[in-house]
Amino acid sequence: MNRALRIIFSRYGIVVIILVLVLGVIALATERQQTPLDGGVSNSGSSTSEASSEAFTEDDGLATENCEGDDCYPDVELPQEAVDRSVEFAEVWLNPNGHNADSWYDSLLPFITDEQAELLQGVDPISVPATAITGDPVPEGAKVGIPMDTGTLTLTMTEGSNNLTGTGWLVSAIDWEQS
Template identity: 35%
Template sequence: MPIRSPRGRAAAYRSIWQWPLRSPARLAVTGILVIAVAAGVSIGVNALGGGSAGRGLLASPSSTGAAPSATRLPGSAAVPVTPAPTALPPVPDLEPTTLPLSRAPAAALSVAARWSAAWVRPPAGTTAQAWLDGLRPTTTDEYLGVLSGVDPGNIPATRVTGEPRAVRVAPHSVQVQVPTDALTLVVLVVDTDTEGWRVAGYDRA
């Protein structure tokens, strides 16, 4: 039967809100239900708001598909205005990585000749340190460390037999061929910032 008296309705309401407090399990179930209802309401509100925003974007007149503006003169048809292409600045000529052999600096050729004369096998009894000291004025510090592991007694050449000749010239390096009595050296001479031209490597032609 329906509850008709105010006292009866109050007792019914009291029994409803006191029901979750009668045990921890009921309280946990009630909390889960409240969270689920709140999450459902939030998702529904966001969905409605997103739909409205999407419709607003579709109706926006500033979208990328807008037609180009047109210019209309009195008594004439509208003429579409096409934007003028942007002119690119001129590109400067790049410096070539190789130069004519005639551009080889005389100082680089001189360093290659002096280094080769100091590199050939020294007289018997010359220590490896004395051989390195002879190379030091014309060699970079980095490459001098590499040469410190060379045994000069194993070098096949004993003397330079010709003039140095540039075979490749770049703005800051030159490859120079130097003939000896056993082989032809290809010496790499580089322009350092502080010590001028120095030898930074060599190979056999």
């Protein structure tokens, strides 16, 4: 028994154990790739994946295989509520009350998605490149362009919820174009 344990816990024994584990994981992964998404059961009771793959090949109209850039998504007209919400965000983003970085960030949270909140964490409001909104918002698809004194703030709007608000229109991306 002592000799067997010495062999198992030697460097060669450990290499063999790791090799067996890696081969086992590869075998399980290969088997999982060959299993259809419906668990191997189709409508006819056979285990072919033809029935389940047909559901994924229908065109949903949202994107194509050769899709590039902003043309991948259908033209969506934002409701006025989304445009108004984007302007509210822009007004807070400009930091008219002179908040410090933490309170400015907190004031933005009700207007942005959780993903965007992560990206804005630690940003100093001094880095905001504008001081005033100079024109009416221009909605285009899911985006709203807001003219400012030094450029255009483009906000991508999405309907959803974050940790602070219920379901509504939120800013999911912020883009700045200097004029």
